[in-house]
Structures are given as C-alpha cells and as structure tokens.
Amino acid sequence: MAVEVRPLRLRDHSAVVALLDACGLHPRTRGRDSRSAFAGQLRSNRALYLGAFDGPRLVGMVLGTHDSRKGWINRLAVYPEYRRRGIGRRLVRACERALQGLGLGVFAALIEPRNDPSTAFFESLGYEPTQIRYVRRKLRQDL
Numbered sequence: 378m379a380v381e382v383r384p385l386r387l388r389d390h391s392a393v394v395a396l397l398d399a400c401g402l403h404p405r406t407r408g409r410d411s412r413s414a415f416a417g418q419l420r421s422n423r424a425l426y427l428g429a430f431d432g433p434r435l436v437g438m439v440l441g442t443h444d445s446r447k448g449w450i451n452r453l454a455v456y457p458e459y460r461r462r463g464i465g466r467r468l469v470r471a472c473e474r475a476l477q478g479l480g481l482g483v484f485a486a487l488i489e490p491r492n493d494p495s496t497a498f499f500e501s502l503g504y505e506p507t508q509i510r511y512v513r514r515k516l517r518q519d520l
C-alpha cells in the first residue's frame with residue numbers, strides 16, 4: 378500500500394506520541410505534547426501538522442509552525458523500518474508548500490548537535506547549516 382501524507386487530527390495523538398518516543402524525540406506528554414496542548418496546536422497550525430500513513434498506521438510526521446517571519450520544521454520523525462524511502466522528504470516538502478501558501482519563504486529546523494543523520498537529511502533538501510546557538514528558558518521543566 379502507498380504511503381499517504383495528510384493532515385494530522387486529534388485522534389492521531391496517541392500514535393504521534395508513540396512515534397516520537399520510538400524515534401528518540403522524547404515526547405513531553407505533560408507539556409507541549411499533551412493531548413490538550415496538541416489540540417490547541419492543531420487549531421493554530423491547521424494543514425501544517427502532517428502525518429505519513431501506511432493504511433491506518435502513522436509511520437512519519439512533521440509539525441510545521443511559523444512565527445510570521447520564518448516557517449519552522451519541528452518534530453520530524455519516521456519509524457526506522459520506513460526510513461530511506463523518501464517519506465521524510467515528502468513530509469518536509471508538503472510542510473514547506475503549506476507554509477509557502479501562508480506567505481512564508483524561509484524554512485528552518487533546529488537539530489541536536491550530534492544528530493548527523495538529520496543534518497545530512499536537511500542538507501540533502503537544500504538547507505544550509507548555520508552556527509547559530511539556540512537558547513531557551515522554561516517556566517517549568519516538564520513544558
């Protein structure tokens with residue numbers, strides 16, 4: 378069966394958490410990956426939260442967001458047994474198209490320093506690595 382890319386829905390939430398977990402992306406189920414947080418994010422980022430489905434099974438995902446200046450590619454994940462089949466590329470390109478439809482022309486992603494496969498993936502899609510250091514402050518550690 379062909380893998381189909383389509384918008385995520387609230388009913389996909391538990392599959393999203395399982396996929397993030399399996400891909401080592403540490404879902405914050407008491408914080409920004411909780412069901413209620415996900416529901417709110419879906420309302421704000423309609424058509425940017427995308428899943429790749431093999432039949433009913435969620436096998437890949439990307440959460441697109443934007444800050445009105447840049448489009449952000451977040452939480453890109455594909456189950457190991459589905460990798461290197463172009464699913465990640467399809468997800469990112471679909472997300473970029475949706476962001477472009479909102480008037481955005483700059484796309485960016487944050488990558489952990491030792492995640493060389495992900496860096497290679499984004500470079501293969503035309504993304505340029507930068508030396509920018511990311512800083513953050515959390516009001517609570519579980520957010």
Ligand SMILES: CC(C)(COP(=O)(O)OP(=O)(O)OC[C@H]1O[C@@H](n2cnc3c(N)ncnc32)[C@H](O)[C@@H]1OP(=O)(O)O)[C@@H](O)C(=O)NCCC(=O)NCCS
Pocket residue numbers: 400402452453454455456459460461462463464465466467486487488489492493494495497498499501
């Ligand atoms: C990064 C990830 C989403 C890529 O998904 P994918 O479906 O395997 O990617 P694609 O098949 O679309 O790969 C497209 C191209 O990216 C490059 N690429 C992908 N994975 C790569 C790897 N492990 N090493 C080197 N290059 C890689 C290749 O050029 C590939 O094209 P090719 O297969 O024709 O050589 C997947 O490896 C993953 O889920 N990793 C764990 C989670 C993660 O780190 N997410 C990123 C957070 S920033």
